[in-house]
Amino acid sequence: MITAVERVRAAYARIARADRPEVWIDLRAREDAEADAAAVDARIAAGERLPLAGTVFAVKGNIDVAGLPTTAGCPAYAYRPAADAPAVARLKAAGAVLLGTTNLDQFATGLVGTRSPYGAVRNAVDPAYVSGGSSSGSAVAVALGIADFALGTDTAGSGRVPAALNGIVGLKPTIGLVPTDGVVPACASLDCVTVFARTLPEAERALSFMAAPSARELPALEQRRPGPWRIAVPDPGQLGELDKGWPEAFRSAATRLADAGAEILPVDLTPFTEAAAMLYEGAFVAERYTAVGTFVDARAGSADLDPTVAGIISRARDIPAHRLYADREKLSALRTRAVVALGDADALLLPTTPGHPTLAEVAADPVGTNARLGRFTNSTNLFDLAAVAVPAGEVNGLPFGVMLIGPAFTDERLARVAGLLTTPPLRLAVVGAHLSGQPLNGQLLALGGRLVRTTTTAPAYRLYALDTVPPKPGLVRAREGGAAIETEVWQLPAEGLGALLAALPRPMALGSVELADGTSVPGFLCEPEALDGAREITSYGGWRAALAATS
Structure with a gap:
């Protein structure tokens, strides 16, 4: 395991090689970061548990860090906070070492990453293109491999747009899930503290330490109907103009979700795009x-x-008060329409942005180019929704990203769905109580499972009726006298299979099951000691046939 000191030294070496000074507003002195890291290593050596030990992070310059000025991207605004923002303090307490504060679109007003007296933050992949904002420096610090994760904020998309344009993950949690104390507000009622990371598990891990369940009362969420994940995908005609190659990349992402077992549903995007225009207009x-x-x-x-x-x-x-009340009424109606449009979908899939502008394009049209980037992100916080942005490939050598949006407090569900795009699904062979129509089949459906095919095992297995509740069979590989046993092959998200195995009771176990076509997949087997006194039912050719014959 890498030590905290080793990780800090690697980060500063990477900073020197990257030569991107515009990423930072205040980069801590290396010796100060190493001193913090040495203290973390000493605590670990003393037996203390620090889950984030060996990681380094960066913080957007509108979030308080004790000992560094909070500028919000404006030198004249700077003040020195007496304490870390709660989100920062919790990460430090878990063992993460802070590198410094990062550049941003001034006062978190922008989605381009160029509106800063500290300089325009260039894209991590191609410096001729924008990094996206307003959390520009944080996203690029992660994309360049300098920081393991970084904090941003998101009011109109600032925690998602830079993630998409730099090929990393951006988690925008439910409003209030992470405290915004110690954050210079953009729109205080809409602001969220967000996290960037190169992978979804890394982002989720950091978010878990920042979240404060007591910050907002958890509502009673409707029970999800069993079955595969249901993803709302708009008609291409409702997306408006996208950059060349982006419609195809978006269709590919939707297809990957479908191939992973998700059910694709139509959706009317109109209320979302109408609300998006209201945020600035x-x-x-x-x-x-x-x-x-x-x-x-x-x-x-x-x-x-x-x-x-x-x-x-x-x-x-100079906006009159009566206009605010009129807009609130209009937004309420749009929110109702949006909820109806989503129906029982688990998530809405969208491109994170319509395109990726160059620095020159932003300079030529700073307002129009910025506004275009928020077409799909602006409505999320207005509608009180959660979101996660993940990489979904490349177009013309640049990152392409999509985001999944869902109701408040479905953050974990969105991450599970996003995992279908970042982690290949796994297959599972079942022969008993998890078969279609059997008592435990609902477990597979609830985890997003999808039936791939019905087949048999290779003719090398024996089946026994076990004395369990509910009744289930035990499958074992035979040294001799085996037979082909009816088998269903299911496809599950990797995390779904993990959850299933964590709750798997003895004497069941996971092992490799050889199928009739000679391929092998993970499947449920039985521990041999459980077969003492069990009745062999191999001759029936499968569990369902055995049940029918003995009923």
Whole structure:
């Protein structure tokens, strides 16, 4: 296992090789980070449990870190917090070592990563393209392999757009799941602390330490209907104009979900796109003025202020109150339509962005290019939804990403569905109580299982009726006198199979089952000692036939 000190040294070596100074606002001195790492290693040596020991992370510059200025991307705004934001403190307490604070679109107002006096953050794959924002530095620090994970924020898509454009994972949790104390607000009622990582398990692990279940009361969620994952996918015509090659990449992602066993459902995207336009074009942008408007007005024309950001915030000052109430009423109606459109779908699949602009394209049209990037992300927090953005391939050598969006507090479910895109599904052979129509088949359905085919084992097995509740058979490989046994092959997400095995009671065990065509798949077998006194039913050729014959 790599030590914390070794990981810190590797991170600073990577920083030197990458030569991307625009990623950082305040990079900690190497000796300070090494001192923290040495303290972590000493605590581990003393027997303390620190689950994140050996990892390093970065924090977006609008989140408080004790000892470093919080700038929110504006030098004149900087203040020195007395304590870490709770999300940061929890990660440190778990053993992660902080590298520094990262660049962002000023006051978290932007999706491009270029609106900063600290410099435009260039894309990790091709520096001619934007990194995406506003959590630009955090995403690139992860994509370049400098940080194991990084914190961002997401109001309109800032925790997802940079993930997609840099080929990494971005988790945008349910509003309130991670405390926003110690975060400079963009729109306080919509802001989320998010996490970037190169893989889904790494992102989930970091999020688990940041989350605070008591921050918001957990509602009573409707029981999910058993069966495969149900994914809502809009008609291509509703997506609007996408970059060249992106429609095909999106269809490919949907196909991969279907191939993994998901049921693809149609959905009307209209309420989502109409609500997305309201975030900046409507009255909700006034909340950005509430956050930092007085500061921006007092420094009008200052070189510290990005002119595009300052213009957006200052114009929000004059939005009349009656317009806010009208927009709230309209949003409520759109939210109702969106819920109806989703029906019982577990998630909505969308491209994270419609395209990937170059730095030159943003410079030529800073407002229009930015607005286009939020077409699919802007409505998520307005509708109080959770989301996860994951890589889904490449187009013309650049990362292509999709996101899965679902109801509040279905964060874990969304991650399981996203796992179908990042982890190949596994197959499982069943011969007894998990067969279609049998008492335990619902376990497979609830875990997103899908029946692939019905076949038999190779003629090398024996089957016994076990004294269990519910009744089930035991399958064992025979040294001689074996037969072919009816078998169903099911496909499950990897984590679904893991959950099934964790609850598997003795005498059942998982082993390799040879099928009639000569291939082998994992399947349920029986421990030999459980067969003492059991009745052999091999001659019936399968469990269902044995039940029918003895009923």
